[in-house]
Amino acid sequence: MRCIPRTACGSRKGRAKSRLIFAAAAINLIATASAQAADPISLRDMGSFHVGGRLVEISGKPVKEVTFTPGGVPAKVDPNGVYQVEQMYVQYFLPANEHGAYPLLMWHGGGLTGVTWETTPDGREGWLTYFLRKGWSVYNSDAVERGRAGWAQYPDIFKSDPVFLTTANPFERFRIGDGPNSYASDPAKRKVMPGSQFPVEAYENFVKQGVPRWTTNDDATIAAYIAEIDRVGPSIVMVHSQSGSFGFKVAQARPDKVKALIAVEPAAIGDPAKVEALKNVPILIVYGDYIDRDSRWPKMRAAGVAFADSIKAAGGSVDVIDLPQVGIKGNSHMVMMDKNNAEVAGLIQGWLERKGLTK
Amino acid sequence: MRCIPRTACGSRKGRAKSRLIFAAAAINLIATASAQAADPISLRDMGSFHVGGRLVEISGKPVKEVTFTPGGVPAKVDPNGVYQVEQMYVQYFLPANEHGAYPLLMWHGGGLTGVTWETTPDGREGWLTYFLRKGWSVYNSDAVERGRAGWAQYPDIFKSDPVFLTTANPFERFRIGDGPNSYASDPAKRKVMPGSQFPVEAYENFVKQGVPRWTTNDDATIAAYIAEIDRVGPSIVMVHSQSGSFGFKVAQARPDKVKALIAVEPAAIGDPAKVEALKNVPILIVYGDYIDRDSRWPKMRAAGVAFADSIKAAGGSVDVIDLPQVGIKGNSHMVMMDKNNAEVAGLIQGWLERKGLTK
Structure with a gap:
């Protein structure tokens, strides 16, 4: 069932369907195709x-x-x-066959890194490669x-102490668990949101993605994101959680460069x-499930x-989508990691297409 | 001069030569091909x-x-x-056409991250994609x-204070500058090693790659590297600087899994x-230039x-190469970033081929 790129294998949807039928017919003979067995990713370049x-200068301290x-x-x-302080890291992947009208910048949320957009905690494809595969x-x-x-050193340069999160904290705060005290060290005793799409069996792997955060670096972060967009040029920006603020503010600072x-x-x-x-910036806002709880x-x-x-x-254009209201249920705060992450990514991809931002 | 993959364009060397001749003939007509214009990279998968x-449990502190x-x-x-503390991050890129007998694990040095192996500070191809392109x-x-x-929190979990390096420190310690006091804030006043291959014009970008380090986490780091190799399976390990110690010790702990x-x-x-x-572990040790200075x-x-x-x-097999003794001169401590980084990578690739570790 492997489909060689650039040959007549039909649409992705068609392939998926025929793969399912094939798997159903031959389930005892071969392993079914996993997400990892998808078509190769062809890059014209990658780097960082x-x-x-x-x-910043520091003085008056003893030599060690x-x-x-x-x-x-x-x-x-x-x-x-x-x-040297307050710089930012950017890693890029440029597809051989580009279908986006502009580059897509992915900005993660607080206490996390770009890993947010990579492989999900349970090893499925994340949004980075989903959108890369879309061109x-x-x-x-x-x-x-x-x-x-x-x-950088605190309080010399960063002005507050860093915040460290316990393993329990994101579980209860990111609408994975059903509110305060829903977390337990024993996975069997955790109170997960009813119908949750979060891969709770891999919650420990998600916790490993966490990094300390400060609460006093917003201006520096916005300056670095502006430096990114000034370097990359006109772009589409995708933000999550904490970076919602950064996305709106950078778009306000560079409305000519943030194309969506x-x-x-x-x-x-x-x-x-x-x-x-x-x-003049087309905006899509997406909320997950369980907000009222x-x-x-x-x-x-x-x-x-x-x-x-x-x-x-x-006079602007903003689409607000509450996923449950369009029939997509069970999403936590970490939508891009949820088990239906490809479905939500498809919704975003469709919005980009309708806005004329693909080619 | 663009070469379509899988067509008869001749060898990479042949193409490079013809590109040079072409460029010499037509230098006023077209831009010469840059490293970025190389053949696409085809991946069967990527992720992290x-x-x-x-x-670790912490108790007795006030709620904030x-x-x-x-x-x-x-x-x-x-x-x-x-x-959750002392975990490690791994990002992988798997080529569509694999030519390595085992995966290649890249372990960076102290005060740095995996960025060490990515795009060089002056924007050239680094060793990550060099070896990926080799299969x-x-x-x-x-x-x-x-x-x-x-x-993690210190001193609660990490037992020492972190060390932060000034912009001057790596310049003088990594054999880029010619010893103590060779650094100056004015790039024109810096005393660079004579004949240095380090991209000194991009030294500021290299400094941006630096991260704080501790001096008390070696055991945790070795444990995480062992967890990596236990997960990935038999592998070839490439280490740099601080991770020299980690590479040798992990090979001593897993001699059956470290294949070189x-x-x-x-x-x-x-x-x-x-x-x-x-x-039974084939070992190659590579040293750069200026060690005696x-x-x-x-x-x-x-x-x-x-x-x-x-x-x-x-009874083991170790090849020690001092680059200047094989006619490769001017290398700093950051060999993988030096302007002749492809030449040194080629030397390593040749060693791997001679050891029968390619396919």
Whole structure:
């Protein structure tokens, strides 16, 4: 059933259907095709770079002697001097056959990194390769303060302490578990949202993706995202959670360069005084399930809908989709990891196509 | 001059030569082909996962209220509880046409992440895609404590303070600049090693790749690398600098699974009491230039050579290559980023071929 690229195998849908039939007929003879056995990904290029940041001088501290590697030779480390801080990491994958009108920039949420968009915690295909396979040039970043962007001394440079999350915290806060005290160390005792699409059996792997976060680096993060878009050029921006705020604010700062904004479960909005700047930026906002069962999300969703309304009142175009209202149920805050992530990605892909942003 | 894949364009070398001749003839008419204009990379799959780590409980600390995103709704964060720590991040790229007998695991050095192996600071192709194009399945990791692996509270979990490096430090310590005080904020005033191959014009971009490091996480890092190799299976391991120690020690722990070890500028060695375990692991050690001009590297190189000799005395096979002695001059500690990085990668590829590790 393997389909050689560029031969007449019919549509992807057709192939999937015939594969199913074939599998049903021969299930005892061969292993069924997994997501990993999909068509090859052909890249015209891939790579990475850092953007943005600034230099900061620190002075008046004592020199240390550090043996970096046991058995190595001690080196003097003078902590006084100039530090490079607040840069951001960007990794890009450019498809051989491009079908996106603009590159797609993926901006993860708080306490996480670009890993958000990669393979799901239970090993299925994530949105990075979903959109890459659809022909989008994908730029996936680790924002200021985390992942491959690095982080800076606090409180000297970063102004607050970092926040570390227990294994229980995202379970109860990301609408995976059914509210406070839904988490238990024993997976069998966890109270999962009824009908949840989150791959709860791989929750431990999701927790491994978490990184410490600060609450005082928003301006630096926005500056780095602006540096990214200034470098990459006109782009479509896809944000999640914390980066909802960054996406709206960067689009307000660079309305000529943000050609569309897709906000997945935005935790915060842009500058209400600058909605006018967004009137020519097509915007899609997507919310998952269980919002009414959560203590914080009704207010956060209401803020997003009100912001959308104010953009529309200024002449802009915003589509707000509550997934349960279009028949897609069970989504947690981590929509891109949920078991129906391809279905939601397909909804976004369809929106991009209807907006004329594919080629 | 663009060569369509799978058509008769001749060998890569032949193409490069004809491209040069063509460029010389037509230099005023067209832009010459850049490294980015190479053949597409065809992947049968790509993705990422986390491995290893452990759970640690912290207790007795006060609950905090944190507003994660300005304008968001405050959430209670109870720092007491169980934390996932010391896991490691691995990103993989599997070529459609595999020519490596085993996957190639790339382990970066101290204060850095897997970005070490990606695009060079001046935008040329790095070793990740070099070896991927040669048909190796490449697994590139961010070790414990950095990058997408995340990091843990100190001193509660990590036992020392993190070390931050000034912009000057790697310049003077990585044999880019000519020793102490060779760095200056004005690039024109920097004293670069004579004949250096490091892309000094992009030194600022290299500094952006740096991340904080600890000096007390070696055991956790080794455990995570062992978890990686236990998951991926028999592999070839390529290490750099700090991870020299990790590579040798993991090979000593899993001599059946480490099918070859390539140590690029190892800063430290394995367990001298267990050299016997390495006798069936083909090993290549590569050192760059300027070692005699440095205050620390003569001792570090001597330790590596002595370790190699002890492995050989136990019946093992170790090739030690000092690049200047084979006519490859000007290499810094960051060999994989130097302007002649493809030449050195070619030397390693040739060694792998001669060892029968390609197919």
